[in-house]
Amino acid sequence: MPFGVKPLCTSCKISYSPIWRKGASGEVLCNSCGLKQSSGISLSNISSNVKAETGPPIQTNAPVKNGSTQAPNSTSISSGSGMPVLRKSSRIKPTKKAPPVFAKSLSTKGKGRRVIFKKTPPSKAPPSVATFVTGESVFHKDQYYQVGDVVSLVDHDGGVYYAQLRGFLSDQYNEKSAVITWLLPTVHSPSNVFDPNTYILGPEEDLPRKMEFMEFVCHAPSDYFRARDAPYKTVSLEPNLCYIWTSIGPKVTVTPTIDEIFGMAPDTPAPTSTDKSVTKAKLERERMSREIARNKEKLRAERRQIKLESLDS
CATH class of the missing domain: 3.30.50.10 (Erythroid Transcription Factor GATA-1, subunit A)
Known part of the structure; x- marks a missing residue:
């Protein structure tokens, strides 16, 4: 229209x-x-x-039961069944409490798919929640760290302090942190190098520190600094062969000699023994070594003979 x-x-x-x-x-x-x-x-x-x-319209002034009178110009139209026929007025406005209108299924026939998203209210992205992952080992700055490793930290005045790692944390942004236990030096601790035998356990921290402020020193078992006379033993009965006592990085260190390990002077002569049992054991070892060498030479000659026979044939 x-x-x-x-x-x-x-x-x-x-x-x-x-x-x-x-x-x-x-x-x-x-x-x-x-x-x-x-x-x-x-x-x-x-x-x-x-x-x-x-x-035709009926005019009456008869009172009604409830005490009101009917208007003189009022009309009463009734059908054959006795029910009045009512017509809606054009001035009647719809009420606010309209019946609920249920959403109909969208038809995308002949329309773009964008109409599907126009009817749905916009949804906000959920806020990011900080999540941490704990572990007993972590790889940071080309260095493999384990629980029990010793690291060094430097304060504002340039002083170097040592600590032992107790655990690791990694967040969703791959930022790594560690919980440490401070190592306290003793009177026998050297000032320029780290000697683990001269340090004792100190206070334990509850808040993690970022690993970018730590520098690797050496690997060590997690119970290396525990008291040996403690009532609760922490050393396991099984041998632990998974510890690496040298740095993984390209560092060259000088291996100490046996005399330096046991604190012996290089000019100190070795003690001599005149015991007959020691001499007898030494002679027995020499005899066994000569017999082993003889057997090896015999076996080598047999192999050479077999090789020559195979070439002649």
């Missing part, structure tokens, strides 16, 4: 309806008349019956 023209029901002649419908021949019908026509009731029969049964 063109804009600006108000629709009018061809059956009941009202200009207001929540839904306008079209009849079988294309006429404009209101919602109630359209429902009646779709249910099989003929609108022409209804309108003719209403006109035939409707009489």
Whole structure:
């Protein structure tokens, strides 16, 4: 229909309806008349019956039971069944409490897929939650760290302090931290190098520190600095062969000699023994070594002979 023209029901002649419908021949019908026509009731029969049964207006001033009087210009139109026929006024506005309208399924036929997202309210991204992953080992700055390793830290004044690692933390941004236990020096601790035999356990920290402020010193078991006379033993009975006592990095260290390890001077002569049992054991070892060498030479000659025979054949 063109804009600006108000629709009018061809059956009941009202200009207001929540839904306008079209009849079988294309006429404009209101919602109630359209429902009646779709249910099989003929609108022409209804309108003719209403006109035939409707009489002239009746004027009366008789009082009503509740004490009110009926208006002189009021009309009473009744059908054959005795029920009054009411018409909706065009001034009636819909109430605020309208029945709930259920969302219909969107049809994307002939439309872009963007229409699917226009009907849904925008959703906010969930806030990021800090998550930490604990572990007993971590790889940081080309260095492999384990629980029990010794690291060094430098304060603002340039002093070097040593600590032992107790655990590791890694967050979602791959930032690594460690919980440490301070190592306290004793009177026998050297000032320029780290000697683990001269350090004792100190206070334990509860808050982790970033590993970018730590420098690797050496590997050590986690219970290396525990008291040996403690009531609860921490050293396991099984041998632990998984510890690396040297640095993984490209560092060259001088291996100490046996005399330096045991604190012996290089010019100190080795003690001599005149015991007969020691001499006898020494002679026995020499005899066994000569016999082993003889057997090796014999075996080598046999292999050479076999090789020559195979070449001649």
